[in-house]
Amino acid sequence: MNTESFNLDHRAVAAPYVRIADTKRLSDTVVVKKYDVRFCQPNVDHLESDVMHSLEHTFSEAVRNHSDDVIDFSPMGCQTGFYFILAGEHPLEDVRDLIAAGMQDVVDATEVPASNIQQCGWAANHTLSGAQDAARTFLARRDEWSQVMA
Numbered sequence: 001m002n003t004e005s006f007n008l009d010h011r012a013v014a015a016p017y018v019r020i021a022d023t024k025r026l027s028d029t030v031v032v033k034k035y036d037v038r039f040c041q042p043n044v045d046h047l048e049s050d051v052m053h054s055l056e057h058t059f060s061e062a063v064r065n066h067s068d069d070v071i072d073f074s075p076m077g078c079q080t081g082f083y084f085i086l087a088g089e090h091p092l093e094d095v096r097d098l099i100a101a102g103m104q105d106v107v108d109a110t111e112v113p114a115s116n117i118q119q120c121g122w123a124a125n126h127t128l129s130g131a132q133d134a135a136r137t138f139l140a141r142r143d144e145w146s147q148v149m150a
């Protein structure tokens with residue numbers, strides 16, 4: 001299929017993990033990579049909408065303090081994880097370290113950034129504590145992030 005993740009057997013993976021989902025070489029010097037940041041085992045578990053939303057806001061804002069190469073961090077529709085898009089070539093372990101740094105910032109956050117009606121499209125749909133619990137659980141299994149397949 002056209003979409004890379006539709007060719008991934010979701011029964012065969014072992015969440016949590018971080019893997020490269022796509023690479024686009026735009027020129028000899030410019031590359032963009034998309035990472036699959038999977039929190040939950042597909043078809044077994046998922047994150048609630050408000051947890052996804054607050055993780056998106058808080059991580060998106062925090063991770064940019066650690067890297068200028070961040071293009072996007074956005075929720076998967078199945079609510080089992082996120083897509084993370086970075087410019088440039090980075091060793092996958094460095095990307096995992098970057099994600100860990102951003103998730104630690106979520107754990108340490110005192111508010112969900114931009115969770116108001118001026119800056120967000122559904123400002124009532126947030127939970128800082130829910131996002132922090134999910135980030136804490138994800139971080140606690142950091143040693144499993146490099147194993148994608150069960």
Ligand SMILES: [Zn+2]
Pocket residue numbers: 053057119120121122123
């Ligand atoms: Zn929002």
